[in-house]
Amino acid sequence: MNGRTFSVVICVYTEDRWTDILAAVESVRRQSLPALETLVVVDHNPRLLERLTEEFTAGPEAAGPGGEVRVLANAGPRGLSAGRNTGISVARGEFVAFLDDDAVAEQDWLRHFAEGYDDPRVTAVGGRTLPVWASGRRPAWFPEEFDWVVGCTYRGLAPGRVPVRNVLGGNASFRRTAFDAVGGFATGIGRDGDKRPLGCEETELCIRLGRALPDAVLLMDDRAVIHHKVPAVRERFRYFRTRTYAEGLSKALVSHSVGSGKGLETERRYTTRVLPAGVVRGLRDALLGRPGGARRAGAIVVGVAAAAAGYAVARARARSGVAFSHGPITTYAPRPEAGTP
Template sequence: MTHATRSAAPGIWCGEFDLFNNDGLRGPRHAGAGHHRTRVLVRAHGRPLGYLHFDAAPDAVSSREIRVRSVDSFGDSVNADAPEPIADAPFVSVIVCTRDHTELLTSCLDRIQALDYPDFEVLVVDNAPSTEETRELLAAICALDSRFRYLRQERAGLSAARNAGIAAARGEILAYTDDDVLVDRNWLTEIARTFRDEPAIGCVTGLVATAAIETNAEGYFDARSPSWSGRMTSERYDLSGRNDGSPLYPYSAGIFGTGANLALAREAVDRVGEFDEALGAGAKTKGGEDLDMFVRVLRAGFAIAYEPAALVWHQHRADDDALRGQLYGYGTGLTAFLTKYLANPATSLDIVSRLFAGVKRLASIRTATEGRMLDHVEAPAGAWQEEVRGYLAGPVLYARARLASRTRQAGLRRS
């Protein structure tokens, strides 16, 4: 199905302003002539407080105006104390899985190189590439920076790439991000700090802020994903009483975070195992591997921490067709993930008991998303319909993916 791409553009520049440093207003993308409005993520000593919106271009927004409005909007939280430095920072393996996105990857790796963290390595997993561009890029980077390593994974699929990273990583923490993500310089510091806060934590996620709302597609996706792009409060989740109060818990899609900003303790990975290769981008199901990992971490007795200070910026799909494809994959991934737990005798009753609440939740997504959209953003034609089409296809696609996985494993045993 094809749709005409809308010509109207919201023109919203997204940036950040920390009340306690002299960096001024800055953002993941340069401001241009097409930016007529501004959204500012306000921070205090790096801690995100919330967003402010200005009906003006970024160069017309003053530091004084941001500070005054921050006091009015965020109250006493603007006076937050600076966090203590981390002693004995653990060694972290940053894992970036990519496929044929060299331009995006270059920007991603530039930000990773600039991380303010003393002890980490970077594994770039090139997943079933169709060109040699990523290998050539990494050859140049690795020649100058020994922290970087290049891995090639010929079996297509994000889960296969994530698992290749697990096998090669040397860190006690495995921090995943995507090639369309720009990490904050304190990203690893806040991840490590959160793991140190509580030994039971097996997984840390963080705020995934929108890098730009220049198109309706970006604006729609920004409104579609508030659970990990808009929450400014630290949260802890487990199966011993700390939850979101939802009848869907712990199968609540998105409540824990997203795979674009996901860190796992090596101890947790050793206990729960690798990512499910029947799920995830590049597999028939197109998603759901992160949702599955969250549930498995909880069921293994670990806690999940959502820490907004572990911040990254995500560059959303900018055109309507790409957005519709992504939303279709979100739909298939979600119901494929749920089908996995419905098919498991140990969890099938959990899923059945939540079916009514789940259907009710899905039915509310369209209205909720459109209600959260910023002024001047219009919903791209067919976006919701593609997501629904994905919901309907997910169970069948999961069955096909599982069958393909079993066939491949049987072939490996015979060889």
């Protein structure tokens, strides 16, 4: 583990998260395994770019511990994928880690990532993301099986350090060389400022990575923990329904890109084993008089139906030649010579 260097990429887009962004950067600076650099990539927001540049190039913040903080403008089209690709293209570390702009990493986050790379076959290591609810506690109706709706680790993932098909993008790391093999995150799949909360760009990347490097191992290590804020609007059932529908759209895009075999491999187990068990658990809780049991069971059913509807709509539009993404799916990343600023 000694001598391993990490570039940490944090993609940002709105001044509304100013305090969260500073907290995310500070959590990287406090790592027990110091990062080589933190790359803050601003998504087409000149005012935020100017403000962050001022924050991290002058005054005491510029001289803080934990590696250099570099503020960059997204060099590609609007969106999370292009922002991540911008960070990848200039990263100088042997490994590239990604942290959400409204999350903070625990002190040993990078150290646990680094331990995973003791095995030279390991190409990516992801971690566990815990929700920090705006209301102070989980809504009684919100099933843990759907914590992915709010960008967090969900019930059904195996504990410990285990091989997975894909890591979760807001809490993940990759060997820098992985991107030489696959070219970066696909644009046209994930979020790009559109009102629809699309996702799955990390799933598509990991599937391509597995195809390009058949011996590659992707790990999930639940000791690499971050705490992710869940704003009040995302605690509401309306957002839950919208996000699960958008997930169906996103899965259709992934399947279109990499095929339904790998594109839905993990989802089949999730929908046939994890979710039915969640419904049974919710109904049992209702019979025992525990708060929210019936509502959790109902939310699971609604979530499955909404995702299935989104998937069906997207596939039907694709067959009819109607665009159902917010742009062409491309896997190009703006990549000057590795390690150049």
